[in-house]
Amino acid sequence: VNTSLIILEIAVVVLALAVLLLDLWTVPERKRLLGYGAAAALVLVFVFSFFIGGVDSPQYAFKGSYVLDPLALFFKRFFLLAAVVVLLMAVEFADRIEAGITEFYSLILFALSGMMFAASANNFSMLFVSVELITVTFYVLTSFQRRHLPSLEAGLKYLVLGALSTGFTVYGIALVYGVTGTMNFGALSEISGDLAGKPLLLVGLLLVFIGLGFKIAAFPFQIWAPDVYQGSPAPVTAFLAVGSKAAGFVLLLRLLFDAVPQITAQWTNLLVFVSAATILYGNLCAIPQRNVKRLLGYSSISHAGYLLLGVAAMAASATNPASGASAIMYYLAGYLFTVLAAFAVLIVALRHVEGEDISTLAGLNQRSPLLAAAMALAMISLAGIPPLAGFFGKFLLFKAALEQGSRFPALYWLVGIAVVGVVISIWYYFGIIRAMYWSTPAASTAIPIPILLRIALYVSIAGMLLLGVMPEPVIKVTQRAAAVFNQQVTTGQAAVRDGL
């Protein structure tokens, strides 16, 4: 076993345990500062991830159940970056959590390690373990404000529906294993083409798909998302929106295009339908929302729909799924900066306010131009308007889908629906912008922003702008990561050799 491959995960887990230990020697007033330490350490891990060499060809550990390739590395960096900002938010949020702030930090780190394992999952057991590591930590995280009723409600809903999705996943995995006799994605890709007619295999895969559908909040498994997003502590919501969703997508990509590409190709219609329904549901339901977090919850559903559009485009292109995959990753990268900026603003701006109604943001521009500008840019980026990251991401996704349209005309309709969704979304995103700039403020005091969070905001704004204006470097990275899917035949064989 090549343990050096999981060095990043080891670092994160050790850090999580260290935070728990350090808690014992830290005086209570200083405990919230542990978050800064953890964030700084994660920055180090992030920097270190660029010095891991030799991943151009995929490398396997644990009998092929763990893979380190450019795709995995891309997502690991993505999660690390997200966790750094989420930790900074958590520090800012600390006084709204009654007790156990250190546990809060370390749970975030454990969830992070789960996401990082998910990025490398190459067999069903790894998939399951990483999903559970993420989900179980989030059960606790979502209900962390224990005297705050909506938070408890969110935790309970997430627990019940999470358990349900776990049930689907396990049952599905059992069926797949029963039919094929293997858990390994590489081995599965060798034989799944021949077994594509077996109904039990299809049912099993469908159940796993449903389980992952819960994680990414795709229609019709999105029911939990608005309530949980609304009730959870804001840093947790942010991590759920960015990290958990991206983890779901990387697992989905691995499963659909590494393990069973031939079957996925037949599922294009299903993916098109799910994507269209998710886009419409998310956008239409977001219109009447008044609670900002709930609105962002629905908006995150719609963004899962746009990402699924990319997955559908990948499924339609049996020979060259890389174009869609690179678009998905680009979109996620833009989404990372955008959503984190939005939630960072919410955490600071709603600090002294009861409730999270859009009207509480009224006149934010007068109270803090930076917060208002960051939020406005985030909304414009989510709406997909140039020159921000969201636009270029959507541009790539639409391009990937239209590229396959001539072979798969349903994709044209899907793009049409996505366009309708975008126009609808402009309506509610601009509602937030209108509240911040147009309305008279409820209070006129200036809002102080802690220096580190201010830096995080500047970084997010820079990220949104750079991804929108200078796309080339990141496109290069995503294309290299996406190339994994074009090599999957050869890597699959390698995995079989290594694993069996």
Added chain:
Amino acid sequence: MLTAITTLPLLGAIALAVVPRNYRFLARMLTLGVTFITLALAVILFLRFDTGSPDIQFVQKIAWVPSIGINYFVGVDGINVGLVLLAAIVSFAAACVSWEIRTNERDFYLLLLLMSGGILGAFASLDIFFLFFFHELALVPTFIMIGLWGRGENRNYATFQITLYLSAGALLALVGLIALYLQMPGEQRTFDIVTVTEFFRSNPMSQDAQRWIFPLLMFGFGILVSLWPFHTWAPLGYASAPTATAMLHAGVLKKFGLYGLIRIALPLMPQGAKEWLGVLAVLCLGNILHSGWVAMRQRDLNLLLGNSSVAHMGFPFLGIASLSILGVSGAIVLMVAHGLLAALSFGLAGYLHNHARTLEMSEFSGLLKRLPFIGTALIMAAFAGCGLPGFANFPGEIMVLFGSWKQLQPYAVAAAWGALIISAIYMLRAVRSMVHGPLLEKCSVIPDANTWRKVPFILLIAALLILGIWPRLLTDKIRPSAEVLLSHLPRQQPTPAAELAEMKP
């Protein structure tokens, strides 16, 4: 040089971002300075443009996203050189009239410069991606400016309406543009318009693809230009917008849709154009007749101008639908002429609104006695709006009418009727009730424009007159490029026999 023109306003916007918020005078001077230098550069560019050559001049090309074929590629030929000049003129004029803004001036000027940079970029770009990108860059400030500094109780509704309509139009066009790009084989894909045009000239796009991509562009760009019946955002939007925004959008940014049709849709999809332009010809009559009729009923000067600007858009559409060199050239002349006219009339309306706080036409009377300059400018704007000879609109409309005569005779007749009769009715009626007649008590407090405030209006009127008296300044530049652009369009040379055959049922 072209890059200097497009980036100067954007750099100005960035510079304004670091100017402290309360340095109002500095913000205004910076904006005026930047737009003035841009204007000077654009005039130099226009004069140094090699008339008679169909080549693209002042080219600059930098690879931007080579992995998917996006280049920063700017250049002008006869088609957009006039539009770049127009954009620069109107930007400067818009900066001049913005003395009316009294709150958050710095932010307003920042957005104004951003918008003007976006517009210049959109017209100078020869890369499909950047064309779209710059256009959207100019659109977002438009929405924000209307929402924040707009006037009237309907401004929130107007902001949402204009945002939704224009975003929908832009997205439709974007889908069309991406589909166009994907029609090229994998390795050769690029967004570079020149290469794309050459490619499709030698390997025409398949009939099917043209059939469905062309309408995407036609309606997408059409919504941006307020093509009837997708025009409802325009009158209220312009009535609610701050003066400078209305001038820039109605005058220049709106023309982007027409420009896109001429630059991209026509030359790349001649077959699709042939199939769909019949629809366009009918819809453009909706603009000319229906919106003209609606304009006749308006009691508010701004709504009248908004509707009339929608009505005027019918002519360029007709010119495009005629597919003749004369018609398309006329459309381009009209784009420039109407840009100047729209900027002039919205500027004047803004001036009146600032002093009178209303634009109900019944509230004004006898302005000429009190305000000789503004009154005269209003009369001239009205004359230009009716298409009177001497103003730039006249040659444009005549060219469109002559160009469309052969193929679209009934439409041309209706259009001429609409333009001459209807617009004369509403324009002259407005002039009669506002400028002539007894001086109303309320109106006697409105001061005439002082020397500084005259500058933008004089500039716009001068440009209208110069191009009206000497249209060759534009047409000589347009003709060679238009010929190249349309050279491979399947134009039926109407022979008498063919015409007879067509007339038989």
